[in-house]
Amino acid sequence: MKKKVSHHQLKYFFIGSSFIIFLVIFIITNVFSRQITEMIENSEYNQLADTTDMIRRQIDNKIIEDLSFMESFSQKVIQKKHDAQSLDIFNTMRQFHATYYVDKSGQGIDNKNQNFDISELHIEEFALSKQKSGISDCFREEDGNMYVVYQMPLIQDKKLVGAIYCECNIQKFYKETLFAFHDGDGRAYVVDNRDGSWILKGPASPLINLSESSIYQTLLNADNSQTVVKDLANDFKAGQKAIYSVNGNQQSLYLGATKSLNHPHWQFVTIISSHSLEVLSLQISHFLWGIRIASMLGIIILILIIYSYTQKREKQRIMEVKDQLKELIGNQDHQLQMIFTHEYDFVMKVDLNTMTLTYHVYTPTVQLWQSFLSPKYEETYQNFRARIFLDDLKAFDEICEPYHLKKLASLKEDAYVVSFRINENGETLFFECYVMFNLFGEEKIAYFMNKLK
Numbered sequence: 001m002k003k004k005v006s007h008h009q010l011k012y013f014f015i016g017s018s019f020i021i022f023l024v025i026f027i028i029t030n031v032f033s034r035q036i037t038e039m040i041e042n043s044e045y046n047q048l049a050d051t052t053d054m055i056r057r058q059i060d061n062k063i064i065e066d067l068s069f070m071e072s073f074s075q076k077v078i079q080k081k082h083d084a085q086s087l088d089i090f091n092t093m094r095q096f097h098a099t100y101y102v103d104k105s106g107q108g109i110d111n112k113n114q115n116f117d118i119s120e121l122h123i124e125e126f127a128l129s130k131q132k133s134g135i136s137d138c139f140r141e142e143d144g145n146m147y148v149v150y151q152m153p154l155i156q157d158k159k160l161v162g163a164i165y166c167e168c169n170i171q172k173f174y175k176e177t178l179f180a181f182h183d184g185d186g187r188a189y190v191v192d193n194r195d196g197s198w199i200l201k202g203p204a205s206p207l208i209n210l211s212e213s214s215i216y217q218t219l220l221n222a223d224n225s226q227t228v229v230k231d232l233a234n235d236f237k238a239g240q241k242a243i244y245s246v247n248g249n250q251q252s253l254y255l256g257a258t259k260s261l262n263h264p265h266w267q268f269v270t271i272i273s274s275h276s277l278e279v280l281s282l283q284i285s286h287f288l289w290g291i292r293i294a295s296m297l298g299i300i301i302l303i304l305i306i307y308s309y310t311q312k313r314e315k316q317r318i319m320e321v322k323d324q325l326k327e328l329i330g331n332q333d334h335q336l337q338m339i340f341t342h343e344y345d346f347v348m349k350v351d352l353n354t355m356t357l358t359y360h361v362y363t364p365t366v367q368l369w370q371s372f373l374s375p376k377y378e379e380t381y382q383n384f385r386a387r388i389f390l391d392d393l394k395a396f397d398e399i400c401e402p403y404h405l406k407k408l409a410s411l412k413e414d415a416y417v418v419s420f421r422i423n424e425n426g427e428t429l430f431f432e433c434y435v436m437f438n439l440f441g442e443e444k445i446a447y448f449m450n451k452l453k
Contacts, residue, residue, distance in 0.1 A: 048243055099165070208248040345361070350447075377402060389428075
């Protein structure tokens with residue numbers, strides 16, 4: 001047998017289900033929002049790492065390009081197709097500070113056709129001594145600028161015949177869009193990974209005050225601990241590629257680092273404020289919170305709409321039941337009246353909710369009683385009570401008194417009988433009254449069926 005589910009059970013089930021749905025969607029939204037935020041943050045850190053690597057590639061590519069042109073030019077030199085003028089043209093074309101040619105003895109000329117000896121170089125020489133090509137360490141000239149020297153050995157028939165040296169100003173590698181990136185919010189630097197000394201600096205920035213000596217001293221001056229700077233120095237020497245969180249000028253910075261692939265001691269460094277790096281993340285976070293709030297509001301509104309709809313449906317159902325009850329009661333009233341017409345002299349119908357009365361008189365001999373009947377049951381009760389014999393009042397009150405009548409209706413018994421006598425113009429009339437109840441939903445009706453004996 002199927003168990004009937006009550007309206008209250010359905011209501012509690014609906015509230016519980018709505019709460020569970022609300023909770024599940026809130027958790028799912030939170031989880032996905034957190035994952036998206038983490039992805040955005042990782043993407044931004046990767047963006048800084050990619051920016052650092054992009055700056056490294058551009059400068060490394062310039063070094064490779066210069067060495068490639070030197071190698072091509074060296075073939076002309078080997079073939080004796082060179083002089084001071086060709087050296088000067090090559091020097092100008094590649095934007096070098098000076099270009100030198102020497103034979104295997106270390107003697108030669110520069111691009112200005114001045115005699116040159118290898119001993120005049122300011123750096124460790126390896127083109128002649130080790131027959132290796134590459135770029136030297138930095139050194140500072142009298143003009144205050146930093147320079148490096150490209151070195152290229154000249155090999156003919158597998159024999160060393162000389163070397164070419166190109167002195168290059170470090171500023172050649174500087175490009176504003178590289179060293180002031182992210183719309184000018186970030187700065188890039190090239191440092192020596194052995195001691196942190198500057199090789200190439202980005203423009204001045206409010207992010208951090210640069211010390212003249214090194215990046216390490218710069219970080220110490222910005223209230224970074226000795227431990228942080230020491231760990232950073234060890235990572236630089238090991239050629240680590242990473243993102244670090246450091247202090248700047250009263251703000252938090254992110255520092256990116258990567259090593260040059262063409263110079264063993266060059267470390268590329270980028271810095272940017274954490275605020276600038278996290279702007280997109282904050283925007284996404286605010287957007288996601290907006291989605292969370294909007295989704296929660298949408299769920300609440302949907303729940304309210306569904307709840308309102310169910311309440312409306314329930315009201316409609318109640319009204320339908322009421323209409324059905326009224327129709328049923330009306331039909332029963334009609335059937336009862338058919339019976340009452342033949343069996344009883346007059347009938348009173350009392351609405352126990354409003355205590356109002358309607359009546360039907362079927363016998364002409366008792367029509368004069370109509371003067372005692374009132375639309376209000378209380379008045380009718382008092383009018384009758386005033387005419388009843390004293391000996392019959394107790395029995396009459398136990399059933400017909402308004403309070404007792406309502407109490408009897410709540411007991412849901414079938415019917416009650418009370419007999420009473422009335423004095424009418426000196427004549428005693430004997431009445432028998434049957435009281436029955438008709439209870440349907442909110443409708444509560446009492447019938448008084450009176451018969452003259």
